[in-house]
Amino acid sequence: MAWIVPISARVLTVQIALTTIADWGLLLLAGNLQDYDRSGQSLALIKGYTTMAHFDWIVLGAGITGLPLAYELQKVGQRVLLLDKVLAPVNATAYGYGGVPYWSGTTPLLQQLCRESRALLGTLAQELDGATEYRELDLLLYLQAGDDPQGLEQNFRACLTPPTLLDQATVLALEPQLNPAIITGALTVPHGHIHPIKTLQAYRQAFLRLGGEIKLATVQRFLHQGDTLTGVVTSRATYAAPNIVVCAGADSRALLSRIGVDLPLYFSQALVLQTPPLAQRLAPLVMPARFARLALEAQASSLDWSTPTDTVQAEVLEAGAIQFLDGHYLLGQISQLVTHPAYQPDPIASEQRLRAAIAQVLPNLANVPAQLHHCRVAFASPNPLVGQVKTRPGLYLFTGFSSPFCYSLPLARHFAQAVTTGHDAIFTTLNQQLQALDAKQ
Known part of the structure; x- marks a missing residue:
């Protein structure tokens, strides 16, 4: 047919x-x-x-x-x-990080798409005759005090390529900018990245x-x-x-x-910091090992989307970072469930919160020049x-x-x-x- x-x-x-x-x-x-x-x-x-x-x-x-x-x-x-x-x-x-988690598929269908994605992106710039800046780098999913390393590792066992658990010394050798007073270890896996x-x-x-x-x-x-x-x-x-x-x-x-x-089909409100090109070099993509945003998205179906409001129903703040090839960074992300599409967050308070979170994980980047950006992110469940x-x-x-x-x-x-x-x-x-x-x- x-x-x-x-x-x-x-x-x-x-x-x-x-x-x-x-x-x-x-x-x-x-x-x-x-x-x-x-x-x-x-x-x-x-x-x-x-x-x-x-x-x-x-x-x-x-x-x-x-x-x-x-x-x-x-x-x-x-x-x-x-x-x-x-x-x-x-x-x-x-304002997306541009990450390509070709390792993350947990079902046969998603795993096939992950394999296809990696192969496609390897030749896409040539096919399109244009730059994509596709590269492969390490993803560091950092652990903090109170995290259960073995439990978090177990969460990823069904993935196409399960991340490997690293101790603190190995993690800090891979990325010296990480805060040794906070970071207790990490899970790592090869990860794709493009310039969106x-x-x-x-x-x-x-x-x-x-x-x-x-x-x-x-x-x-x-x-x-x-x-x-x-x-x-x-x-x-x-x-x-x-x-x-x-x-x-x-x-x-x-x-x-x-x-x-x-x-x-829903959306969240996202806030990130974007820097100009900086001399400080960050080799991996850094993210927390606990994917709190997935739990936030799971709450969307329980909200009343027929009568939009400016009330923040739920939110998470994740202190992550990626540096692009030209040297600019995206730092952190606040994700909020707010049903009104025209919602406007408090920019001053949001930037302060993002910088405070980054200071805990990557202290050298906490006070770099950066501009706050706000957008909506669609997702389905x-x-x-x-x-x-x-x-x-x-x-x-x-x-x-x-x-x-x-x-x-x-x-x-x-x-x-x-x-x-x-x-x-x-x-x-x-x-x-x-x-x-x-x-x-």
Whole structure:
């Protein structure tokens, strides 16, 4: 059975949905609204045109899920339109650590994707003809007083590559900046790392070279025939496609709610410190061995997301650090469960808390110049949402990845494989999981 029926040249008769997606803004770039053609050249904004443009796929969201998927679909011969409110994301992709935990899969499906991710990233820069800064480095999952080393080691036994337990002396030899008064040991494992923004830039240019199109515009309404989605109306034009895939990160939940789709897709609020390039060198990626954020995400399904509030329902603070190849750092992360998408944390108090936590683990980095950044991070429970929403024909999801730099890239290829051949075992498994969730709505 084929998953996709490419759009024909016929004119679609459509009914305009009454839904307005008001929270998708237009990009103001250097004072001008801009668009990009297939060569990547900037085009002037043409106001008021209403031509119906036809595509095989409309991909909503140009982050680390949407761009790879758009590229893979275009590569297998689909005509793809990529829509987003900004060209350069100011979101979880931009402020992500860029870690690729290809060692961490705990099920046969995830372990296969981990192997594929490592192999894919090893050649991706060459394929895209652009920099990704992919490298492999040590991940140090540090232990503190009160931690149970053997118990934490046991937590990772099911992983594709279980981390190795190290004593304090070995850990401090590997990374001298760690605080010997706090760090009692660590678990370590080889770990991948990319530069998220450069990787997106490489995907974007490769997508455009293949003939893909990117539009920066506000999505105002969905087109539909009965329950079947057939396109979107933006502030600039109308676009028709038999397949619309939501890859909009933390905006995905709002998009889906406007068309009556309620799935276990949530977001957290994240705060991190970003430094300029610094002379201090940090060799490994440093993170706590206790993954408190996973426990926080597990609480999301118990919250009332239908009535958003600014109340912090739960939070964790993790003192981690990664240094990129140009010398800049990302330091720490506060993760908060707050249901209101426009929530604004206290920037002064948040920075103070992050610096205090970093001082305990990496004291030399506690007072370096840094800027606080805040974004939302999408996640789904228990797995990412990948596949077709059966109750809304024409609607697909590719969102909710807890480790997007690892899993979204190979999964984009599996998605495209399903499009061209009509079958793909991994896509089929995730699609069945999504449809089971959809049936419970």
